[in-house]
Amino acid sequence: MDAQLLKLHSVFPFAAKSVITPKQHFNFPSIAHNKIPLFPLFLDLETSKISRNHTTASGKKDAIFNEEAYEAERLSMDAAARESMAQKSEVESRDSEDPKAWKWVIRKRVWDMMELRNIAQFPRPVHHRIPNFIGAQVAASKLSELDAFKEANCVKVNPDTPQKQVRFLTLNGGKKLLTPQPRLRTGFFSVLEYSMLSPSAIKEACTSVGVAKYGRPIGLKERIKVDLIVIGSVAVDPKTGARLGKGEGFAELEYGMLRYMGAIDDSTPIITSVHDEQLVDDIPVEKLLVHDVPVDIICTPTQVIFTNTSIPKPQGIYWDKLSPEKLGQIRILRELKSKIECETGQNLPCGPSEKLPPTAQRGRR
Template sequence: MNIKDVKQAIRERVWRLLEEKNAAAFPRPVYGRIPNFIGSERACELAASLLEFQGARVVKVNPDSPQRRCREITLNSGKLLIMPTPRIKEGFLMLDPTKIPRHYYREASTIGGAFKWGKPIKPWDAPKIDLVVVGSVAVNPATGRRLGKSHGYAEVEWGIMSMFGKVNESTPVVTTVHDLQLVNDNIPKEPFDLPVDIVVTASRVIRVSRVDVKPIGIYWEYVTEDMLREIPLLAELYDRSRQ
């Protein structure tokens, strides 16, 4: 099997396991998604106890369902929240808790609420990000290698932000997952893959001995025409890179 097939086989196994063990949460089925899982809120609460979270002023969190509580806690903690729009189609949003009534923080932590209460922000105008929270389909807690749902959105988001110095090798990357999403597989690595530093489940925190460095910038040789068509911000940056 090639690298893509090996990665997909691991994803399929984890999705199936979450469904069979009834550990999956709405929206179901979880196939093809960053899977929501029973205990996702507790995992976010545990992630918020990390010194890295407590010391952060700006936190970037993915827009998927299992990390909704992470976004809410970020606002509750008085931190600036950077949220990519789904599929990065409309770039990034920034949510400032000082400009949102406190009783709307939960609403603001949803995708629809983030569009209502957040404001679009260009990556070059974003503040420096102190902590990144990503969703995963599977993660190897020994190596820090993770798998998303196969579209590479976390990698593109990281690549864009790293282009402008908003994240770098020392920026902590956390993922919140169900224990069933922890795998022992030797997940194959592609140059643009983003490893994680900390894995948090509903029951534990695992600090990873990372085997890979974090990528910097966009690896344009891996960017397809479809990606440029579907992510206007990426197309804009591509045009800039060719001038």
């Protein structure tokens, strides 16, 4: 079929209050950074190379992404991001004054160990990824047996490979799956539901291509209650619930935006699935930042650990922690910040500038 052009207009109107809080679900305290009113936000998503039509479970035909082109672009962007993060980590780990240098020491140790002991699966090497560990499906099965999972109607799951089985079990169990756009590069979150899919499409819907094909994009206006969050990790401390991701900070931003929407609160369980060898005991809680997300439950191939974490959970978007460079990566946050400032006549705080790796600079040529 001839190539077409698909243009999606997502309108995210905001209420006068900064947090959309259905009374039957939430009762948040007033917090300083959530006192700024919001207003309409418009986001255009443009994609080309639409190749064919897809018939959904409801019988409607929708244009979908050219799968090969989408996957090629995703792999290219992921490779560029990993290269950028590798160079950034080298700079930060050598800088003894950088407050995040210690994180890279732990991450590298875990990544190196997983490669050395061959406890990782494709894609490899695991460096600068959420590692796809041996036994990920077993850990996912243990997760699915938890009451928190069984009782959840809507589960937010990260898009990484080791949590693919969790996404499958969520959809196959008739639950609503909320998953972020990879690196939030094209939008926000997508929602998938069992009723939207044919039985043969469920496995594909658990992949990034499947999310693009079958998912329903949502905006910040969406009145959604998330009952459980599943998050990927590079390392996690079972005694404290302290967690390290791969270093890009998107899990923290996703959590902050859901909190900002009123979709979650302090009581929303956070679970991670990892290999037993990813359990560490040297994450210094006192060095964690206010936006770092702790976990309540850890599922490994051999055990389930309830951390009883006392680490405070982030309360929303911390604008003073976002560097101009990070804002430059995420259009939805950039536009939101600009419109809030325009509406209020006040400048939101901005975090310190980050050192851009050479790959980011070369991309501008």
